[in-house]
Each structure stands twice: as structure tokens, then as C-alpha cells.
Amino acid sequence: MDKGYFNLVDFRANGVPYQLFVRNADTLLHILREELGLMSVKPGCENGDCGSCTVLMDNVPVNACHMLAVEADSHHITTIEGLEDTKLQEAFIANHALQCGYCTPGFILNAHALLSHHPDADEQKINEWLESNICRCTGYQEIKEAIQTVQKELEGNG
Amino acid sequence: MTERPLSVVGHFVTRVDGYDKAYGRTKYTADVSLPETLHVQMLTSPYAHAKINHIDTSRIWDVQGVRAVVTGNDFPIRVGPLVADRMPLAVDKVRYYGEPVALVIANKPHQAKAACNKIKVSYEQLPVINSPQEAMQNESVLIHEQLNDYKLQVEGICAVPNTNIANHTKIRKGDMEKGWKNSDKIVEAEFSFSPSDHAALETRAVRAEILPDGRVMIYTSSQGPFYVKKLLSQFLKIDEGKISVQTSMLGGAFGGKGCVQLEFLAYLASKAVGGKMVRLVNSREQDMVTSPVHIGLHAKVKLGADSAGKLQAASYEFLFDGGAYSDMGAGISKAGAVDCTGPYKIDNVHCDSYCMYTNHPYATSFRGFGHPEQAFAMERTMDMLAKELAMDPLELRMINAIKPGDTTPTQVHLNASNLGDLPSCLRKLKTLTDYKETKSKITKEGKIRTIGISAFWKTSSTPPNATAGVILTFNTDGSINLNCGAVELGQGSKTVLAQILAERLQMDMKKINVTFEVSTEYDPHQWKTVASSTTYLAGRAVLAAADDIIRQLKQIGSVALRCSPDDLNVGQRLIYLKDSPEYNMKIKDVVVAYKYPNGNSVGGLVIGKGSHVVRHLTPLDPHTGFGKPGPQWTVGAQAVETEYDPKTHAYRIIKAATVLDAGKVINPALAIGQMRGGMYLGLSWASRESFSFDEQAIVCNPSFRSYDVMRIQDHPDYLVDFVETPLVDGPYGARGIGEYGVIGMAGALANSLSQASSCNINQLPIIPETIWKLTKGDKQ
Ligand code: FES
Numbered sequence: 001m002d003k004g005y006f007n008l009v010d011f012r013a014n015g016v017p018y019q020l021f022v023r024n025a026d027t028l029l030h031i032l033r034e035e036l037g038l039m040s041v042k043p044g045c046e047n048g049d050c051g052s053c054t055v056l057m058d059n060v061p062v063n064a065c066h067m068l069a070v071e072a073d074s075h076h077i078t079t080i081e082g083l084e085d086t087k088l089q090e091a092f093i094a095n096h097a098l099q100c101g102y103c104t105p106g107f108i109l110n111a112h113a114l115l116s117h118h119p120d121a122d123e124q125k126i127n128e129w130l131e132s133n134i135c136r137c138t139g140y141q142e143i144k145e146a147i148q149t150v151q152k153e154l155e156g157n158g
Numbered sequence: 159m160t161e162r163p164l165s166v167v168g169h170f171v172t173r174v175d176g177y178d179k180a181y182g183r184t185k186y187t188a189d190v191s192l193p194e195t196l197h198v199q200m201l202t203s204p205y206a207h208a209k210i211n212h213i214d215t216s217r218i219w220d221v222q223g224v225r226a227v228v229t230g231n232d233f234p235i236r237v238g239p240l241v242a243d244r245m246p247l248a249v250d251k252v253r254y255y256g257e258p259v260a261l262v263i264a265n266k267p268h269q270a271k272a273a274c275n276k277i278k279v280s281y282e283q284l285p286v287i288n289s290p291q292e293a294m295q296n297e298s299v300l301i302h303e304q305l306n307d308y309k310l311q312v313e314g315i316c317a318v319p320n321t322n323i324a325n326h327t328k329i330r331k332g333d334m335e336k337g338w339k340n341s342d343k344i345v346e347a348e349f350s351f352s353p354s355d356h357a358a359l360e361t362r363a364v365r366a367e368i369l370p371d372g373r374v375m376i377y378t379s380s381q382g383p384f385y386v387k388k389l390l391s392q393f394l395k396i397d398e399g400k401i402s403v404q405t406s407m408l409g410g411a412f413g414g415k416g417c418v419q420l421e422f423l424a425y426l427a428s429k430a431v432g433g434k435m436v437r438l439v440n441s442r443e444q445d446m447v448t449s450p451v452h453i454g455l456h457a458k459v460k461l462g463a464d465s466a467g468k469l470q471a472a473s474y475e476f477l478f479d480g481g482a483y484s485d486m487g488a489g490i491s492k493a494g495a496v497d498c499t500g501p502y503k504i505d506n507v508h509c510d511s512y513c514m515y516t517n518h519p520y521a522t523s524f525r526g527f528g529h530p531e532q533a534f535a536m537e538r539t540m541d542m543l544a545k546e547l548a549m550d551p552l553e554l555r556m557i558n559a560i561k562p563g564d565t566t567p568t569q570v571h572l573n574a575s576n577l578g579d580l581p582s583c584l585r586k587l588k589t590l591t592d593y594k595e596t597k598s599k600i601t602k603e604g605k606i607r608t609i610g611i612s613a614f615w616k617t618s619s620t621p622p623n624a625t626a627g628v629i630l631t632f633n634t635d636g637s638i639n640l641n642c643g644a645v646e647l648g649q650g651s652k653t654v655l656a657q658i659l660a661e662r663l664q665m666d667m668k669k670i671n672v673t674f675e676v677s678t679e680y681d682p683h684q685w686k687t688v689a690s691s692t693t694y695l696a697g698r699a700v701l702a703a704a705d706d707i708i709r710q711l712k713q714i715g716s717v718a719l720r721c722s723p724d725d726l727n728v729g730q731r732l733i734y735l736k737d738s739p740e741y742n743m744k745i746k747d748v749v750v751a752y753k754y755p756n757g758n759s760v761g762g763l764v765i766g767k768g769s770h771v772v773r774h775l776t777p778l779d780p781h782t783g784f785g786k787p788g789p790q791w792t793v794g795a796q797a798v799e800t801e802y803d804p805k806t807h808a809y810r811i812i813k814a815a816t817v818l819d820a821g822k823v824i825n826p827a828l829a830i831g832q833m834r835g836g837m838y839l840g841l842s843w844a845s846r847e848s849f850s851f852d853e854q855a856i857v858c859n860p861s862f863r864s865y866d867v868m869r870i871q872d873h874p875d876y877l878v879d880f881v882e883t884p885l886v887d888g889p890y891g892a893r894g895i896g897e898y899g900v901i902g903m904a905g906a907l908a909n910s911l912s913q914a915s916s917c918n919i920n921q922l923p924i925i926p927e928t929i930w931k932l933t934k935g936d937k938q
Pocket residue numbers: 042043044045046047048049050051052053054063064065066
């Protein structure tokens with residue numbers, strides 16, 4: 001086989017260093033799921049339209065389906081398995097912001113990044129950030145409420 | 159049971175699957191990836207109607223890793239749930255854009271994909287049927303030339319040979335002539351919308367393996383694992399006991415995962431590679447068009463009322479766009495007919511409901527099963543009638559609301575148990591939405607705010623022998639395992655069932671483990687997880703199993719505590735004497751045999767079992783529709799408030815409200831979530847979701863890039879309230895509620911915007927362009 005089709009990537013996923021040979025055409029989504037077994041990263045469209053594959057790259061949300069694995073080289077990737085701040089998870093449960101749960105990791109990671117960049121995001125900012133993610137089960141209002149609950153808690157503690 | 163206040167049922171309880179989901183630990187079907195698994199890729203049709211002259215697969219072997227290829231001739235057998243009309247892989251001709259034509263199996267997904275592209279199919283295009291009206295009128299194009307020879311799978315489906323009619327359901331009630339004569343006002347209108355999609359976020363996926371002794375193992379994202387087993391057994395001619403179907407949790411379904419499609423393909427693929435484990439996962443595009451879709455409809459409605467607004471007569475013609483194969487479409491056309499009047503008393507009813515074959519992707523159940531579709535047409539006509547009568551739309555619904563003592567279109571007698579209380583729902587809706595009169599308000603910016611309303615009802619069209627079962631086993635610490643065949647799709651069924659059990663056994667929810675996966679090997683049979691029937695069917699089975707446990711515990715308790723079983727109560731993890739609870743013993747000490755101080759043991763394992771079957775349902779009379787299609791009717795009322803800009807025809811949905819007669823709300827938070835989610839799905843569908851077809855019936859928008867869905871910035875404020883009129887034989891009085899939030903949304907949205915724009919919006923989806931065209935049309 002032509003070796004030119006493959007490349008070495010060196011990156012961290014949830015703090016763990018990995019060195020992998022990947023096909024140049026492999027998406028980050030594919031590698032995270034099939035090679036690393038991080039199955040919380042969900043394919044929903046593999047076209048950048050639904051946000052269910054959202055992961056954090058150096059704390060910025062990206063669609064893992066829209067990135068090549070080779071682009072992750074020397075970056076830090078976080079999936080929900082590696083998300084240590086659990087306030088959002090608890091808030092999603094308490095606010096019934098999840099039903100089937102398929103969209104949930106993507107929403108939580110995106111919301112986590114939002115709150116770390118803009119802790120006092122107003123409704124419009126929340127909309128702008130989470131517009132990329134589709135949920136087909138809830139009415140979205142629950143998701144927004146979950147995020148706002150966490151904002152209030154953070155304010156209280158801050 | 160003694161009368162005591164409910165401590166778990168009716169209370170807020172967190173979902174039993176909440177933690178796994180919030181932490182990303184839930185495994186859906188495609189999340190299991192075992193080494194040695196081979197990957198299947200489908201080749202699908204680029205045409206909507208074409209003859210297949212030749213398939214050349216010789217070039218696929220140029221691709222490394224290719225293991226096998228399967229085409230239609232490898233399994234030329236027609237399958238289907240109601241009419242056996244569909245070959246799993248097309249043979250001789252394709253009938254819709256996206257139809258599976260061949261499968262390639264390879265070591266890696268990208269290899270299978272590359273090889274698929276190397277298959278050459280020579281097609282000869284045929285004229286297409288691009289709408290259900292065309293299907294009815296154009297008799298020269300038949301989609302199924304051999305419809306006559308197809309096997310009907312169930313009673314009550316009437317396919318008409320030499321036409322494109324997959325099913326015709328007739329309702330004939332009362333005397334139409336008299337009804338029209340008594341009508342002072344008559345309105346007539348036509349309605350239409352194209353097929354759309356469920357678009358569950360998890361695309362359908364399946365793994366299959368055939369073991370050396372012939373056992374078939376299927377792992378699938380299905381709402382009906384037992385149904386998959388049944389159909390595979392029937393069409394593959396394999397004993398049911400040799401087929402095992404397993405379903406983990408589903409990433410949404412909305413009715414779309416009740417069909418059996420990919421399972422056949424995965425079986426054929428596995429067979430082609432000597433029974434090895436294969437995996438087939440839909441891409442989003444395939445999930446949208448290759449797998450079944452949400453049905454389209456063209457409807458004609460005519461309503462007559464006397465001058466006081468009392469409905470006198472109603473006639474309906476429904477042409478459902480069932481697509482290329484009938485799947486559940488034939489059943490949807492029946493379900494739409496049996497409830498065609500909506501929740502109103504009408505004595506004279508005439509309905510012809512057809513499921514038409516067209517060259518569109520084929521339809522299967524969608525949340526609400528024929529009702530959101532039928533209700534859109536009916537509720538719009540009600541508003542048109544209200545306008546004609548110069549009457550308030552809510553008032554018109556109130557005076558015609560169906561009540562105990564009335565009959566349904568198929569002449570089922572309604573009573574205070576099998577029918578919910580619509581007038582109470584309408585009254586609550588009024589308060590909830592602050593509904594004064596429906597006249598629009600103009601905002602400072604010149605936008606028009608309007609509330610539109612709708613009312614709905616639905617029965618669960620289950621087969622007359624739909625069942626569910628439950629098995630309860632104990633752990634040695636006294637905690638309990640609940641096994642049943644209900645699939646968790648996000649609706650929260652597993653939580654609700656655990657609550658019912660906790661209530662009956664007076665036990666802490668934390669001491670109940672619910673198995674999330676369903677396996678046809680170790681779970682008791684359940685028809686399907688559809689039709690909002692799980693709380694009722696499986697809930698009743700839970701109660702029966704709990705009572706079975708209580709009986710056994712009292713039996714053993716009576717030996718150990720030296721009294722009669724009748725003297726005992728069970729609860730709080732104890733078996734105790736009713737009048738002197740200080741005489742008690744721990745449940746955990748008897749569930750794996752009770753041991754006397756001297757070491758002798760009695761009892762054995764305590765294992766509970768329970769089941770329930772729907773009662774007294776009958777098939778419909780083919781000439782009049784007379785018959786009992788479902789056990790009970792849940793009713794409700796809804797409202798949508800919009801803010802419409804008359805200059806641009808753009809609008810925002812401000813509020814959406816539902817008041818539902820739930821019988822008994824078992825878990826308020828889950829029930830509210832179901833209503834919100836239902837409203838979202840209904841509004842997203844009515845406001846933007848639709849497939850667009852070109853002249854050749856090709857779907858132009860099979861992806862989330864071009865198929866629009868509501869996103870977070872679009873959501874309205876959701877208002878939810880309940881009425882509780884108990885269903886006497888429901889668990890704690892509960893009725894089915896899962897589908898209902900969706901039903902009246904399209905009607906309420908269209909009513910609101912029709913009023914705001916002063917034109918009749920009788921088609922979906924309602925995008926600004928739809929309104930613009932209508933207002934322009936009115937002016938010309
Ligand atoms: S799967 Fe990546 S955005 Fe949809």
C-alpha cells in the first residue's frame with residue numbers, strides 16, 4: 001500500500017497522549033470513535049450541520065466530522081469523557097434537558113466552551129453559540145434553562 | 159389496595175437514564191464496534207422510477223478489502239408489514255430516489271464505499287408519479303403492476319389491483335343527505351403537504367451475524383425488536399426461536415424506527431460473507447430518503463353546521479402520499495380515517511381515505527400516526543367555518559366537543575373513562591394562554607400578534623392482540639430488577655415503569671434497576687414501543703407483576719411470621735403484620751429462600767411476572783368502517799401565538815401551549831418534556847420541514863444543510879398544563895400521552911397565521927414564501 005496515504009498524528013485526547021498512523025482522509029470523528037473508542041462523540045450528519053460530534057480543540061468547540069484527524073496534530077482534544085467540570089451535566093439532568101441523549105454530549109461541550117469564554121452570555125449569545133447543534137427531542141428551552149441555571153450558580157459562587 | 163396517598167406516581171422523579179446520558183456513557187447501536195466486524199455500504203438509486211437493465215459489479219474487486227457484493231436477485235422476495243410489496247434490494251425496477259440496489263461488504267467502511275462507486279447499473283427511466291393526486295388520476299403509470307399478486311399481511315387493508323391504491327378505508331356513518339340539509343353553512347377546502355422526515359439525530363443502524371448453528375443475531379436501532387424477529391422469521395423462513403434481536407437505547411425515533419428495513423439488508427450481507435458480523439449504518443442522506451419518511455397528504459374536507467354552529471355533516475377525502483411502498487402508510491391512512499372528525503360530535507360522516515403509491519421515498523409511522531396530518535386539515539376547516547359563522551374559534555370547538563354518550567366515526571360508544579374531557583382542556587387553554595378573543599393585536603413595530611388554536615384526539619391503533627410483559631427478579635440486597643420489552647427512545651418509559659413499580663411495592667426508586675437494553679432472548683414479548691401504548695400496556699404488566707410478587711412475599715411471610723397471608727402487608731422493604739407492624743421481616747431475607755434459625759429453608763426464589771393485552775378491539779367493516787380501532791381516546795387542546803410581519807411575511811413563534819387530558823400524570827417533568835418535545839416537532843414540521851422534489855421526483859434536499867429544522871434561536875415559550883380524567887383500566891388512571899404534543903401544532907400555527915395574513919394557509923410548510931404567494935394571489 002502507498003505509504004503516502006498515511007501520516008503520523010501526535011495529539012492529546014482528554015489529557016492522554018496518542019501517536020497514531022491515520023489515513024489522510026480520516027476525519028477526527030472517525031479516529032476518536034473507531035481508534036480511541038470515545039463513543040460519546042456522535043455522528044449525526046458527518047457534514048458539519050448538526051453539532052452532535054462537537055468536541056473541544058484547545059477549549060474551542062469544533063465539529064469532529066469536519067476536521068481531518070491530521071489537523072488535530074499537536075492539539076488538545078476534549079470529549080465529554082474528559083470533561084471534569086460536572087455542573088452542566090447535573091443541570092441537564094435536573095432541567096430535563098435531555099431525552100434520547102444523543103445530542104447531549106455535543107450540547108454540553110459547546111455550552112461548556114461558551115461559559116468558559118463568556119460566563120455572562122445573554123440569551124442572544126447562547127443562541128449564537130448553540131445554533132450549530134440540533135436536538136430533535138426536547139424543545140430547546142430546557143437546554144437553555146439548564147445553561148442559565150449553571151450561570152446563576154457560577155454567579156453565586158463568584 | 160388500601161387507599162393511601164401516592165408517594166412516587168405523580169411526583170417529580172429524575173430519569174433513570176439521566177446520568178448515563180449526561181455523561182456520554184449511553185451506548186447506541188452504532189457505538190459498539192467489535193474487531194473483525196465487516197462494513198456494509200448501500201448503493202442506492204439515482205432515479206425515482208426506472209427499469210434496471212443490468213448491474214455490473216465486476217470492478218468492485220479492484221478495491222482492496224472487498225469481501226462480497228449482494229444484489230436484488232440474491233433475495234427476490236417481497237416483504238412488508240401490511241402489504242408484502244417491497245424487495246429489500248430492488249429487482250427489475252426502482253421505484254424511488256434512494257432505493258437500495260446493491261450492497262458491498264468490505265473490511266473498512268471507506269473500502270466498501272469506494273467499491274460501491276465502481277458498480278455500474280444501466281437504468282431506463284420511466285415516467286414518474288410525483289404526487290398522490292397524480293397517482294389517483296394517472297392510470298397509465300402503475301408503480302406496482304403486480305399489486306394483485308401481493309400478499310396482504312393483516313386483515314382490514316384493501317389494496318386495489320390495477321391502480322396505485324395501497325389501501326382504501328371507508329367510513330360511512332349516519333345520513334349525509336340529511337346532514338347537508340340541516341346545515342346552514344357549508345365550507346369546503348383542500349389541503350396539501352409533501353413528505354418530510356423524522357430526522358432522529360441517531361441515524362438507523364444495525365449489526366448482524368449468523369452463527370454456525372444457524373442462529374441469527376441482530377443488533378438494531380428499532381422500536382420493535384420483537385417485530386423485527388417476527389418479520390425476519392416470516393420472510394427468511396427461519397424459526398423465531400433461532401432469531402435473537404437486541405436493541406440498546408435509541409437516539410430518537412418518532413415512529414421512524416418502527417419499520418423493518420436495514421435488518422433484512424444486514425442479514426443478507428452477513429450471509430454473503432459466511433455469517434460474519436457485519437455493520438450497516440445509514441448516512442444522514444440515506445436515513446432521510448432511503449429509509450422510510452414522514453407521510454405527505456392531499457386532503458379535501460367539507461363541513462356543514464347549523465346557524466348555531468352545531469356540526470351536522472362532514473366529508474373527507476384523504477390521499478396520503480405513501481411513497482413507493484406501503485410499509486405502515488396503509489395503516490396510517492386507516493388511522494387518519496377512524497378519527498377523521500377530530501374530537502367533535504358529528505352524526506353524519508363520510509370518509510374515503512387512501513394510501514397512494516407514488517415515486518416518493520416510502521412512508522412509515524410518524525409520531526401521531528395519521529393524526530397530525532388529518533388534524534391540520536380538520537382544524538383549518540374548523541377555523542374557516544368559525545369565520546363563516548362569525549363565531550369565536552374556541553367557542554365553536556367548545557359547543558361541538560365530543561362527550562361521553564357520543565360515538566366515534568367508526569361508531570364506538572364513548573364514556574367518561576375511554577374518552578378524555580375536552581371542554582375542560584379548552585377552558586384551561588383559555589386561562590393558560592390568556593385567550594380573550596382571537597382578533598389580532600398590532601405591535602408598535604407594525605407586526606401582527608395572533609393566537610391560533612386547535613383541538614385533537616387520538617386512539618392508539620394497535621393490533622387487537624397487542625401485548626406487553628414484565629419480569630421482576632430480586633438481588634440478594636432486596637433491590638429489584640425490572641425487565642420488559644419496552645424500548646427507551648428518550649420518552650422516559652423506563653422511568654415511568656419504575657415509578658409504577660415503586661408505587662405498588664412502596665419501595666424506593668433507587669432500589670429498582672431497569673434494564674435499558676431489550677433482548678428478545680431474555681425479555682418478555684412486547685408488540686412494539688409505539689402508539690403511546692407503553693405506559694398503558696407495559697404499565698399494566700408492571701402492576702400485574704408487582705401483585706404477583708406481593709402475593710409470593712405474603713405467602714412466604716405467613717410461614718415465617720406464623721400468620722395468614724391476608725394479615726400481611728408489603729412495603730418499605732418489609733413484610734409486616736397489618737395491625738402490629740413490629741412483627742415484620744425484611745424482604746431481602748426471603749427473596750432467595752427464607753432461612754429458619756436452625757438452617758432449614760423454605761420458599762425459593764421470588765420471581766414476579768405480569769402481562770397485559772388490549773381488549774375488545776375489532777377490525778373495521780370494509781364498507782362502513784364500523785369497528786373498534788383502539789382502547790381509549792386521549793384528547794387535548796393547543797394554541798400557537800405568532801408575530802407576523804405583513805411587509806416581509808416573516809414570522810416568529812412566540813408561544814406554544816398544550817393542555818392534555820393525561821388521565822393521570824405519572825411523572826410531571828417527563829410529561830411536560832414530552833409535550834414540549836411534541837410541540838417542537840410539530841412546529842418544526844409545519845413551519846419549515848418538507849422534502850422538495852424536482853420534476854423527476856428526485857429529493858433535492860436530503861441533508862441538514864438544505865432540509866431546515868428548528869434550532870435553538872427559534873423556540874417559542876412552551877406552556878403546558880394537564881387535565882386528569884382517569885382511564886379506569888389505565889395504571890393509576892394514566893392514558894397514553896407520548897405522541898400527543900405534536901398533533902394540533904400545524905393546525906394551530908396555520909390558524910394563527912391565516913388570521914394574521916387574512917388568507918387561507920392550507921398547505922405546509924408555512925415559510926414566508928408560502929404566505930407571500932397566497933397574499934399575492936388574493937390581490938390579483
Ligand atoms: S456529525 Fe458533525 S456536525 Fe453533524
